[in-house]
Amino acid sequence: MRNSRQKSILQHLSNIPVLALVLLAVLVSVYPVFWIFISSLKGVEEFSGSPMWALPKELHWENYARAWTEGKMSTYFLNSILTVVPSLTLVVLLGVSAAFGIEIMQWRFANLTTLVFLTAIMVPLQIVILPLFTMYFATRLLNTHLALIITYVAFGLPLVVFFMTGYFKTFSREVIEAAIMDGASIYQVFFKIALPMVMNAVVTVALVQFFFMWNDLLVSLTFTTSPDMRTVQSGLLNFVGQYGQREWGPTFASVAITVAPTVLVYLFLNQLVMKGLASGAVKG
């Protein structure tokens, strides 16, 4: 910290190429969001009639109204929240504890179990669609939130386990051993010591899972047909007609509606990461 404050102006100047790089990275990342927003306000004739970077001639707020009502975005929102929140909680809880069990606990089949979880990372998920559909049909789970939740959890687990075992590998064993010496049970070790210390990684992994679930189309489209059960991403398909014609204005309005909360969630989780960093620094 002290070092950086003492940096001379010269050193700052040498940072100009770096700053340019940063600006470029920010530009290519932020402009698309801006573009989606201006596109969501364009009229039907502007998408091919004016250049992509042009501002809307008039503000077509009715695109949002149509996305919300005709596009049923309000229903989809509720469904997305009702499926993503439980899925995310479950996948993180189950995945992190499984990784802990595999990496920290000492048992014979630990390596084999990692491998078993790894298989699904390799297999293209499209392949399990037919068997799963048959299973959900037999158990009457089609068109329910539960079907989506267990699918998201199962699809997310391999990744959480894969990454968390990686993080637990670098985890200091002495801390755990010391705690056990002090008489802590293994569950106390998990909840009070291990979990807080890998919180950064947990939040990062949770973030990835959130985007996977929130942006999923394959699972939700396959296991739901009732429009009342659809999630937000399927809303983006609402303005495509039977001959391939697409109404881009309302589509982009739908996109903007779905993107807003994701950005908020990201900002919130990002705060958590920073807090985790700060508390880690205090402890260290």
Add this chain to the structure above:
Amino acid sequence: MNKKIRYTALAAFAVLAPIGLMAEAQSKRVVFLSVQNATEGFTGVIGKLAAEYSKQNTNVAYEYQNAPQADLAQKLQLLTASNSLPTMYNVAEPSLLMQLAEKGQAADIEELFKQYGIFDKLNPAAVALQKSITGGKLLGLPLELNIEGIWYNKKLFADNGIKEPTTWDAMMAAAAKFKTAGIQPFAASGEQKWPITRLINGYVARKYGADAMARVAKGELKVTDAGFVEAARAVQDMGKKGYFGAGVNTLDYGSAQDLFLQGKAAMFYMGSWALGSLNDPKQNKIGAENVGFFNFPTVRGGKGTRNEWSLNTGIATAINPKQNDAALGAWLKYVFSNYGERALTDNGQISGFKVAKLPANLPALTKATLAKLGAAKNAYLWFEAKFSNKASSVAGDNVQLLVTGDMTPENYLAELQKALN
């Protein structure tokens, strides 16, 4: 002993009676799995009629379900695998619909409608057309009746001193003239693929006559025959000469249509479902009065004539025979006795159902198109109508390579013939 039996009977009655009572009051659920939005097109009309019916008959509940067109084939496979197809459902590929009918999953609508006395609500020409798609049986409801041809910009034609072409050569001469004048001759969405295969289709229909593709299906013609090669080459030439403009394969449906509607392209092959956009002043910048419509031109040495039009009934809507009962019958009777009129008055949609009298305020362009439809002497279907799913997919994928010159006409057709075998 006797007592025991009596108790058993009593117990059985106690268990069964409520079920029997329930069955009597049981409500019928009519579920429609559609590719359209709930309020759009035929789905909107059916939804409105169903709501009216349910008001009077509270025992029938109507439910709309949705599968985007891109996922429809997959969804139908899955639903069939679990034997859970809904009451009515869309099917995009005729070959799939015929398979479903074979499996007892799609009803013979002629039988069904005769059973409920509403077969006469259907327009016989539309029925014949629909039957020709699926091997002589009526398996889909003709909820739309579309006519396809070439829409053109009258003003651009007049400005360049060009008349409505009646022959392929005249159309190509017109295209060349537009090209030199710096106007894109045709707007077509290569991204959608079918707008290009339709041109090959039109050409062979003029070359061999309206039954060209039907004869391919029967095995009397092969798509590797000389006339097909000539057709594929003619379309490829259009691409090579730049008549479709730059980047035809990247152009989506809306952009292609806009090229025409914004006066940047002179001609546009499309079906009458585009009338909604053509009549919409917000989209149509050249003015509906400047839009003309002509049939696919004749080709040199061909048997086909300009009295034969490419017609279709839109995406097929099948009925699941397993859900056929009196309650469904009454529902069908109400909804489809009123469908034709409502589709036309509410949506301006021409359908395969009879309409007693035309609404007074139809747009001029729609009226003119209806007149052409009425005067059609003979009809032919779209290129892939009788293809297997695989062959349709091959026809569409490879046509992108054909039109840019990355695949020879011979190879295009050889690959297609292979997929057809």
Add this chain to the structure above:
Amino acid sequence: MQGTLRDWKAVLVFVGPALLIYTIILLVPIVWSVGYTFFSGSPLAGFKFVGLDNYGQIWQDQKFKEALWFGTKYAAVVSLGQVILGLLLAMLYMFYLRKSSVLIRTLVFLPVVLPTVASAQMFAKLFAIAPQYGLVNSLLQGLGLESWVQGFLGQANSAFWVIAAMDIWKAMGFYAVLLFAGLVEIPEEVLEAARIDGAQGWTLSRFVVMPLLMPIIISSLIFSLNGTLKVFDSILALTGGGPGTTTMPLTLYMYKVSFTYNDYGYGSTVALTLAVQCVLVTLLVLWRSRKGQS
């Protein structure tokens, strides 16, 4: 103490629930699908036992080979791009921006959040030639490079690069955050000690940071490869596999075979081959990284 860490019941509590859900929802269906590879047909047409025919057919299948090659090429380019750019960004956050990197990290992460439909439409417009020149073609025209103006997504070669660019752009912020999380875990003392020894800039990153970060880099690379080998959404949205089938990876081919050609058994065989490819690539990366370390 060893007893606590070897407690079977605790292992069951930790691993059991995850393993159970995973087995029922993923493992069983995967095995089930492998079973389909010995059949031809579809739920609709009915299944017919064909033994090993599907496996024989796949080696004669030109389309399969093209898709395999395309997917491999695509995965190599995109995964390298994602991880290298991610690493550069992570270093940038860590060593140049330091505490102020929160905002930048958040902003650069934005593309990850955007739905594929939207980002694909943007890239399509960026590289468009009709009905209007997109940004790229306009720039080329402005620079007087008229002859370079082209329909980028309409040609197999350039379409490949547009898809690759989009997928690298979309995920680099994600890998940056992931690798940054790894960088933060490196104890400050280690870095400080290395600095005192005179390590700076390139030497510091090459000989101190990289080796410490290696496990996460390897994980990221494996994760990325397994994602890019199975790419689906972005290609579907951007080119649909076209023009023709020149940008079709195995996943798209599998989907087409299963649900368009109605040959579910053969589709499963294609999927299985893809899974085998993923396993092989993962093992190769792990093997190379072990060798590199020793």
